[in-house]
Amino acid sequence: MLYAPNDEVDSGLEVDSSAAAIHSLPPSELPERLIIPKLSIDAEVQHVGVTKTGNMAAPNNFTDVSWYKYGTAPGVKGSAVIAGHVDNALGVPAIFFDLKDLEEGDEIIVVKKNGERLHYKVVDEEIYPYNDAPLKRIFNASDDSYLNLITCQGEWVPEAKSAAFRLVVYTKLVE
Numbered sequence: 001m002l003y004a005p006n007d008e009v010d011s012g013l014e015v016d017s018s019a020a021a022i023h024s025l026p027p028s029e030l031p032e033r034l035i036i037p038k039l040s041i042d043a044e045v046q047h048v049g050v051t052k053t054g055n056m057a058a059p060n061n062f063t064d065v066s067w068y069k070y071g072t073a074p075g076v077k078g079s080a081v082i083a084g085h086v087d088n089a090l091g092v093p094a095i096f097f098d099l100k101d102l103e104e105g106d107e108i109i110v111v112k113k114n115g116e117r118l119h120y121k122v123v124d125e126e127i128y129p130y131n132d133a134p135l136k137r138i139f140n141a142s143d144d145s146y147l148n149l150i151t152c153q154g155e156w157v158p159e160a161k162s163a164a165f166r167l168v169v170y171t172k173l174v175e
Contacts, residue, residue, distance in 0.1 A: 028114035031074050034065050034082060035109040039098045045082065045110075056150075058083050062094035065149075071139055072146075074110040075118045075173065079141045083150045086163070096151035100125075100167055108147060108171050120147045120171035127153055130162045138168055145173035 031045040047069040048057035059066040065084040072078030084096035108120040128134065130152075138148050148170055152163035 025073055025076070028112065029073065029075075030069075030113055031067050031080075031082075031110050032113045033111040035111065036102070036106075037109070038102065038106050041095060043084070043095050056081065056083060058085060059095075062088050062092075065095060068139070074147055075112070075116075075145060077142060077145050079137075079139055079146045079148055080110075081139055081148050081150065086151045086153065086167075096149070099149060099151050099169060100153070102169050108149070110147065118147075118173060119175045121174050122169055123172050124170040126168050126170070127165050128168065130157070130160065130164060130166055133166050133168065147171045147173070 030047065034043045034045055035041065044064045046059050046064050046066045048059070048066040049068075049070055051057050056068050057066060062085045065082050067074070068081040068083075072080045074080040074082075084099070085094035086096050086099070087094050102122050102125065104122050104124070106122040108122065110118040110120070112118070138150070148168055150169075151167050152165070153167040154164035156162075157164050
């Protein structure tokens with residue numbers, strides 16, 4: 001699983017199909033890195049779609065993050081969504097292990113392939129049951145430019161093959 005193709009690693013977050021708006025941005029405008037200064041994160045951004053179960057794919061390793069490529073791109077009006085693992089199967093911390101420590105006003109930076117930096121500020125943080133996240137809020141807010149960061153939270157639920165909760169950090173573009 002550590003090196004599975006992107007679209008085979010499941011984030012466990014069902015995709016709101018109305019969010020599938022394939023953009024026509026040139027590759028230079030797409031996200032390349034995610035930087036979270038407070039957490040000392042500087043991660044490569046994988047571009048992912050959906051799994052066979054219809055959920056957003058997760059990164060295929062524990063050091064990168066994944067951007068939902070059929071949704072909004074960072075910097076564009078709408079909700080861009082980036083996911084990352086909280087830990088691995090052995091409980092070793094992964095890229096978003098400390099995501100829960102972000103607070104309102106903390107800075108998030110997305111670096112595009114062309115080098116442009118997009119600056120976001122945390123505006124909210126919510127925890128939802130894994131099977132009851134508000135998909136429209138996460139994927140479809142369209143009144144401004146948002147970046148929503150997602151990871152697992154809580155105990156592993158073996159029968160669901162998922163953590164019990166999803167942590168979503170909502171951010172808004174400031175530049």
